[in-house]
Amino acid sequence: MTLAERLAGARSVVVLTGAGVSAESGVPTFRGADGLWRQYRVEDLATPEAFRRNPRLVWEWYDWRRQLIAGCAPNPAHAAIAWLERQVPEFLLVTQNVDGLHRRAGSVRMVELHGNLWRARCLQEGTTRDLPDVPLAEMPPRCSCGGLLRPDVVWFGEALPPSALEQALQAADSCDVFLVVGTSAAVQPAASLPRVAREHGAFVVEVNLESTPLTGIAHDRHHGKAGVLLPRLLGLSPSPGPQPLSPA
Numbered sequence: 001m002t003l004a005e006r007l008a009g010a011r012s013v014v015v016l017t018g019a020g021v022s023a024e025s026g027v028p029t030f031r032g033a034d035g036l037w038r039q040y041r042v043e044d045l046a047t048p049e050a051f052r053r054n055p056r057l058v059w060e061w062y063d064w065r066r067q068l069i070a071g072c073a074p075n076p077a078h079a080a081i082a083w084l085e086r087q088v089p090e091f092l093l094v095t096q097n098v099d100g101l102h103r104r105a106g107s108v109r110m111v112e113l114h115g116n117l118w119r120a121r122c123l124q125e126g127t128t129r130d131l132p133d134v135p136l137a138e139m140p141p142r143c144s145c146g147g148l149l150r151p152d153v154v155w156f157g158e159a160l161p162p163s164a165l166e167q168a169l170q171a172a173d174s175c176d177v178f179l180v181v182g183t184s185a186a187v188q189p190a191a192s193l194p195r196v197a198r199e200h201g202a203f204v205v206e207v208n209l210e211s212t213p214l215t216g217i218a219h220d221r222h223h224g225k226a227g228v229l230l231p232r233l234l235g236l237s238p239s240p241g242p243q244p245l246s247p248a
Contacts, residue, residue, distance in 0.1 A: 003177075003220065004235035006203055010176040012090035014168075014202075015081050016193055018183025020209060022097050024227045025072045046155045055140040055148060062151045063136050066117050069099045070133045077181065077226035078105035080234055085109055092171040096183060096190050098153050111164045113190055115153035122147045165189060172197040178204045182226045185212040194218070207233070 007013065019027075040061070044050055051058045082105045085091045093110035095102055100118045102110060121128045124147025131141075141149045154160055168190075172178060178197035185191040194214050198204045206218040207226050215221050222229050 003205055003233045006177055012175040013088045013177045014171045014175040015093045015179040017095045017181045020182025021077050021226050022099050022101055024225055025075045025101055027069055027072050027099050043156055047157055048155055051150055059140040074101045074105035075227040077230045078102055080230045080236060082106035094168045111168050113160055113164055119152035120149040121152040122149055128152050168193055173200050175202050178202045180206045180214055185214040
């Protein structure tokens with residue numbers, strides 16, 4: 001049975017995505033940054049301690065990242081996932097990416113486990129606000145209440161938002177098909193979600209450039225670029241449009 005056939009009969013589908021999906025849109029990993037940022041390790045900038053020590057420096061780095069991403073566009077893998085969401089009664093996209101490309105591609109039912117670069121959170125009120133896609137005028141930015149804003153992302157040493165993780169675990173526990181796309185499966189607890197799904201009877205499919213720790217538990221595995229493979233596996237043309245889900 002093809003993946004498209006399984007999906008055609010599925011009631012609930014979960015998709016887990018990682019950096020490999022965004023890399024095909026040209027989003028850099030930021031671990032080899034040029035110029036000024038080469039003197040800093042990511043671990044020295046993306047921590048609560050770094051923000052307390054020098055919030056302006058951390059915000060300058062994040063604003064620089066945002067401007068790089070602003071020039072990137074969703075690719076066919078993003079589009080295929082957004083299309084799949086519209087075909088399935090119960091669907092959840094669980095992404096480890098913080099670049100916002102899934103939303104730009106049209107995904108709605110999703111959990112951003114590690115947050116989003118295009119949002120900020122007030123340290124005083126705990127509220128979040130969207131950020132413009134232009135360079136920030138104030139460094140570090142402040143909330144209308146006067147409180148300091150921080151990037152709404154999960155830093156090293158911080159726990160995932162409990163509600164986001166709980167939603168992802170519940171979806172993995174009850175889905176019929178679980179797709180793993182473009183992730184190295186090295187970061188917990190996201191890497192445990194496909195195992196949870198398989199233990200509860202889901203059909204697990206991996207789409208990645210190379211083998212990962214999850215390859216051995218996947219019922220079906222495909223190595224290559226997600227932007228090429230995923231539309232094909234879903235039985236779509238290279239540019240997914242509004243068409244019915246049917247076997248390939």
